[in-house]
Amino acid sequence: MAKADFELPNIENGVRVPAIKPGAMAHVKYHPASEAHLSKTGFPANRVDNWKEVALAKMNELMGKYKSLQLFLDVCVKCGACADKCHYFLGTGDPNNMPVARQELMRKVYRKNFTVGGALFGGLARAEDLTEEVLQEWMTYFHQCSQCRRCSVFCPFGIDTAEISMAAREIMDSIGAGQKYTLEIIAKVHDTGNNLGIPKNALIGTLEFLEEDVKEATGVDVKFPLDQKGAEVMLIVPSADFFSSPHVDSLVGYAKVFHAAGISYTFSSHASEFANFGMFIGSYDNTKKIATRIADAGRDLGVKRIVVGECGHAYRVAYSFWNTLAGPFDFLDKNYPVPTHICEFTEELIRRNALTLDKSANDEFTVTYHDSCNVARGSRMGTEPGGQFEIPRNILKAVCNKYVEMDPESNREKTFCCGGGGGLLSDELLEVRVKGAAPKAAALKEVMDNQGVNTMAMICAICKAQFTKVLPYYDIPMEAVAGVHQLVSNAIQLGGK
Amino acid sequence: MNAKGSIAIAITLVALIAAPLLYTAAGNGLFTKPPAPQLAKAVNATECVEPAGWMRANHMNLLTHQRDLIVREGERGRKYRIEGCATCHTKRAEFCDRCHSYAGAKPECFDCHYLP
Amino acid sequence: MSGLSPLSLVYAVLSYAVTAVFFGGLLHKLWGYAVTPNPLNIATTPAPATRGGVIVSNIVNIATFSSLFKGNRWTWIGGYAFHVILLAVFARHLRLFLHPVPPLLVLIQPVALLGALLLPLPLIYLLARRKAVDRYAWISSPADYFVLVLLLLIGLSGLGLKFVSHSDMVGIKQFLLGLVMASPVDMPPHPAFIIHFTLVLMLAAYFPFSKLMHAGGVFFSPTRTMVDDPRERRHVNPWAAK
Numbered sequence: 001m002a003k004a005d006f007e008l009p010n011i012e013n014g015v016r017v018p019a020i021k022p023g024a025m026a027h028v029k030y031h032p033a034s035e036a037h038l039s040k041t042g043f044p045a046n047r048v049d050n051w052k053e054v055a056l057a058k059m060n061e062l063m064g065k066y067k068s069l070q071l072f073l074d075v076c077v078k079c080g081a082c083a084d085k086c087h088y089f090l091g092t093g094d095p096n097n098m099p100v101a102r103q104e105l106m107r108k109v110y111r112k113n114f115t116v117g118g119a120l121f122g123g124l125a126r127a128e129d130l131t132e133e134v135l136q137e138w139m140t141y142f143h144q145c146s147q148c149r150r151c152s153v154f155c156p157f158g159i160d161t162a163e164i165s166m167a168a169r170e171i172m173d174s175i176g177a178g179q180k181y182t183l184e185i186i187a188k189v190h191d192t193g194n195n196l197g198i199p200k201n202a203l204i205g206t207l208e209f210l211e212e213d214v215k216e217a218t219g220v221d222v223k224f225p226l227d228q229k230g231a232e233v234m235l236i237v238p239s240a241d242f243f244s245s246p247h248v249d250s251l252v253g254y255a256k257v258f259h260a261a262g263i264s265y266t267f268s269s270h271a272s273e274f275a276n277f278g279m280f281i282g283s284y285d286n287t288k289k290i291a292t293r294i295a296d297a298g299r300d301l302g303v304k305r306i307v308v309g310e311c312g313h314a315y316r317v318a319y320s321f322w323n324t325l326a327g328p329f330d331f332l333d334k335n336y337p338v339p340t341h342i343c344e345f346t347e348e349l350i351r352r353n354a355l356t357l358d359k360s361a362n363d364e365f366t367v368t369y370h371d372s373c374n375v376a377r378g379s380r381m382g383t384e385p386g387g388q389f390e391i392p393r394n395i396l397k398a399v400c401n402k403y404v405e406m407d408p409e410s411n412r413e414k415t416f417c418c419g420g421g422g423g424l425l426s427d428e429l430l431e432v433r434v435k436g437a438a439p440k441a442a443a444l445k446e447v448m449d450n451q452g453v454n455t456m457a458m459i460c461a462i463c464k465a466q467f468t469k470v471l472p473y474y475d476i477p478m479e480a481v482a483g484v485h486q487l488v489s490n491a492i493q494l495g496g497k
Numbered sequence: 498m499n500a501k502g503s504i505a506i507a508i509t510l511v512a513l514i515a516a517p518l519l520y521t522a523a524g525n526g527l528f529t530k531p532p533a534p535q536l537a538k539a540v541n542a543t544e545c546v547e548p549a550g551w552m553r554a555n556h557m558n559l560l561t562h563q564r565d566l567i568v569r570e571g572e573r574g575r576k577y578r579i580e581g582c583a584t585c586h587t588k589r590a591e592f593c594d595r596c597h598s599y600a601g602a603k604p605e606c607f608d609c610h611y612l613p
Numbered sequence: 614m615s616g617l618s619p620l621s622l623v624y625a626v627l628s629y630a631v632t633a634v635f636f637g638g639l640l641h642k643l644w645g646y647a648v649t650p651n652p653l654n655i656a657t658t659p660a661p662a663t664r665g666g667v668i669v670s671n672i673v674n675i676a677t678f679s680s681l682f683k684g685n686r687w688t689w690i691g692g693y694a695f696h697v698i699l700l701a702v703f704a705r706h707l708r709l710f711l712h713p714v715p716p717l718l719v720l721i722q723p724v725a726l727l728g729a730l731l732l733p734l735p736l737i738y739l740l741a742r743r744k745a746v747d748r749y750a751w752i753s754s755p756a757d758y759f760v761l762v763l764l765l766l767i768g769l770s771g772l773g774l775k776f777v778s779h780s781d782m783v784g785i786k787q788f789l790l791g792l793v794m795a796s797p798v799d800m801p802p803h804p805a806f807i808i809h810f811t812l813v814l815m816l817a818a819y820f821p822f823s824k825l826m827h828a829g830g831v832f833f834s835p836t837r838t839m840v841d842d843p844r845e846r847r848h849v850n851p852w853a854a855k
Contacts, residue, residue: 020747065852067649068835074642075830078757079692081684083748095751104752116822117756126754149836152657154684156674156692157827158836160657284652284853320654323847337844377657380841385659413659500851503647506832511640517710521793525712531790531798532712534783553781554803600782601708601719 002472006431009091011442011474017084018093025094025435030143031428033178040187041286044176051175052130056113058174059106059167062282063114068163073110075157076103082151082161087416088144091435096141099151099161105137106164135177142168143179144432146424147280147313148373148417162422166282169423173281181426182277186286193293194239194273203269206242214252220494222252222259227301228266233258234298235265236274236318236339237309238461246482247464250310253485256492257346260355265307271297274308275461276317280423287317288325295326304333307340310483312460313421315341316378343459344381346488347391350398356493359401365455366402367487368447369393370440370467371415372460389413392459392484399491404451410443418458420466434470441474448476457482534599537591541584546577560606579610618799621788624810625797631814638821639829646833652850660841667840675831691742695735701728702768709786710793729775732768736761760825763816770809778805 009015035045048054063070082099084090089097096102104126111118111127118127128134147162172178188197198206207224214222225231235258241251258265271294278287298306306329308318318339323329329338337344349355369392381387389412397403410416419436447453458464458481468478512519525532539545545552547559559577567578586592589607597604617625661667674680678696682689705725708714740761743753774780784801791798800807819825832838840846 017748020751022751064649065652067646067651067833068655070649071646071830071833071835074646075824075827075834077824077827078749078752078754079681079685079688080746080749080752081681081688083752085684095748098748098752100752124755126756149657152836154680156678156681156684157831158657158680158834160655160836163655288853320656320843323843324653324850324853327847339844378655380658380662383662385662385841388658500648500650503833504644507640507643507647507829510643510829510832511636514639515636517707518793521711521790522795525790525794527795529794530796531787531794533787550781553783554779558779596783598714598719599712600786601711601714601722602782603719603722 002470004431004434004473006435008473009435009438011438011445013442014446015090015439015442017090020095021093022095025088025092025097025144025432026137026140028140028144028429028432030139030426031180033180033183037180037183037187038173038176038178040190041173041178041183041283043173043178043183047176051135051177054175055130055135055171056109058171059110060114062167062170066163066167068160069167072103072157072159072163073107076100076107076159077156079156081154081156082159085151085154086145086161087148087150087419087439088146088432088436091419091438092144092432094144096137097144099155099159102141102145102161103159103164105134105141106168109134135172138168138172139177139179142172143424143429144436146373146417146419146422146436148421149377150373150414150417153377153413165422166279168282169280170282173283178281179423179426182280182423185277186281186283186290189273189275189277189290189293190286192272193268193270195275195277196239196243198239198242198272200269203242203267203272207267210248210252210255214255218494220259222255222494224255225264225266227269228264229300230302231264231266232303233263233265233305233307234301234303235267235307235309235342236271236294237267238275238311238314239273240275240461240465241309242272244461244465246468246486247310247461249486249489250483251485253483253487253489253492254309254342256489256494257342257349257355257485260492260494261349266301266303268294268297268301270300274311274318275314277423279313279317279321287321291317291322291326295322295329298329299331302331305336305340306332306338307342307345309342310459310461310464310485312372312374312462313378314461315339315459316374319379341381341391343392343395343484346485347382347394350395357399357488357491358493359399359491361490362400362487363402365400365482365487366404366451366453367396367400367455367457367482368404368406368444368453369396369411369484370406370418370444370456370458370463371411372458372463373415373417373421375459376413376415392457395484395488396457399487402452404447404453406443406447410439416440416443418460418463418466419470421460421462425462425466430469433466434473437466437470438474440467441471441476444471444476444480445474448480454480455482455487456480457484457487459484532599534595536595537586537588539585540587545585546581557604579606617797618802620802620807621797621800624800624807625792627814628792631818635817635820642821642826643829643833646830650851651835651839651848652853654839654841654843654848655835656839656841657836658841660837660839662841662845664840667838671832671837674837688742691735691738694731695739698728698732698735701725702732702771705729709782709789712786712790726775729768729771733765733772736765736768740765756823760819760823763812763819767809767812767816770805770812774805774809778803780806 039045108128109130117125142165145165152160185195241247276290381391416439467481743749780803781801788800
């Protein structure tokens, strides 16, 4: 069990709504971005002198550009339906982690500067100026939101705190007060095509190593092609899949599926990253630039389809935003959705009986499935609403004998975020991440204790990285974390059909 | 939702709220004196049991109060009786109903009493 | 407006000013919600994949507060009861603004009166709720209490008008019709009515500049009104079209 130097929430018998503890998480600060990263991502390299005016002007601009922001700042009635829905509030008790209170951090500035009531009545209307103190609150608490959208499900008006925290981060970036983790990564993807900054040579080496590895294990020549012009499919995966564990086991799974299906595919060295951190910081331009890079790669390689790997926020960007940001994708085959999720791809093959699967290969695992927040609430798979829940489960049931559901109050549409999404997967935010993971850890613990579950499958690179790091704090081994295609990889029989 | 659809919804919402006002203004005209109920003149007396202004606001109190005393408590011979009203205000349709239909209020008296 | 009593003159001017502020503010706000673009499709999924489906799901949510029900049953009970009762009370008051009065409005009076009688209950409940739970107390500002108290006072003064201090309803209706027909007549100088009417004017003037705009905003929420079809139909961002 990993040792925490802070108090852990009790996850036995589920996570209860805590009593509020004002300021409980105020001490957690992100590392500020360097000048180089701010400049590279199109923001001022240092805090601008008239930062307050610039910030308010940016806020005004964003309210004019985003219906969501304008409307959400106005219509909250503070009913409190969201107050106990955020995993960070449940894990920390800090009232500023209640979605409504997080929004209030921006709303009080909005009232002061953009409404009659706030200007007239000030404190009585809880209107506040954008002071250094308020800015510090923004820096802290808008980086304790993983933009998971759970609050928006329960809001009578569909207010999505993610929209507010994205706008807040865009405002902070625009005055030169950005977060190191996200901006560094965005700078890397602009430079190298992936978040990890992997150069092409290293990528080639990794893929060759994987080919040998799989050959050794299976005796089959499963290919991991790079930059292969004219391939049918371009496969875009989160770059963590190339190097991290357990991510890489899912990468092997994708490759085996393509091999078994006999469909040619290729990775791209120009766009070797599916994740799009531009959304985390609400930056339309950065999100667009990253998405466009992928579209360009597909066009250059002359592929007919784009299939995407296991990644949550990235899939939301791809599913919901790509067509707007980098479309139209008229160079691709119209018969396939753009993008196609690897789960859609695999499940369709399973339904056509095109894969030979040996479920018993996964008999050592009793598997449950974690719905990643942005897949669940920001995307769809298949043609029916809710396909994003059913399709990965269909795959798991086809590759495992023992499959168990977690409490639907903590999963599916109401799924709890892993606690590391939205640009929080950074060491200095570890306390927030560990505490924010409590509700999901509790749901997992329940099926581990009562139904013998030992594996939680998922389709998100951040979820995988986060859970392997934080679950040990709750006495859950990191080996419990698996990718869906990792289990596919175990079950799939090559050289058969 | 596209901008046209949104604008249509915005206009519909405002129109819905304004509808009763517009309907009344259109149906009754602008800059004309608002309609008022025309009442038949009382016969047999020149003064009511109480001042007219007070009666306008409070007549129902007398009627229900008296009803409770007379019907439920069996007390007879009170000062105000509905037959008394009818002595002067002889025609319900030209007196009671005028104001009641003007204000959209249904009197309870005639659930039991018959007044021509 | 000549020949009006000073009190009536003041209230006629106030009424017109409030009406202008109310409709002007409402139009301004709704216009903003309507024309501000959605650069990206941000439907909260699972969501209907067709426009028709979205319309149905929004009608259901607006008519039943289904997402609040999902969020918190106790808040739903108070909030939903309040809104239904408010609707009944509105219906009850329409007879004072319409001439002639539609028969249906006469028919529903007893139900609407029941509503008026009950109105204070959910308001007191909603007030108590804000005090009783630490999370709600933390997020509640003076403005949140102000609206509830204002509505409560409006309800109580209305009940006072009905049950304690009767006023000349015909005179009141004439006054209101006169305002609507741009031909003001004297207001019955009845204290209970003046209080009730003043509070309502306050509420109307406050409405467009407050959280009460949720009543209009709920129709425009992008997470709820956007169709989940971004792969099938390219959503074009109006301000990024290059």
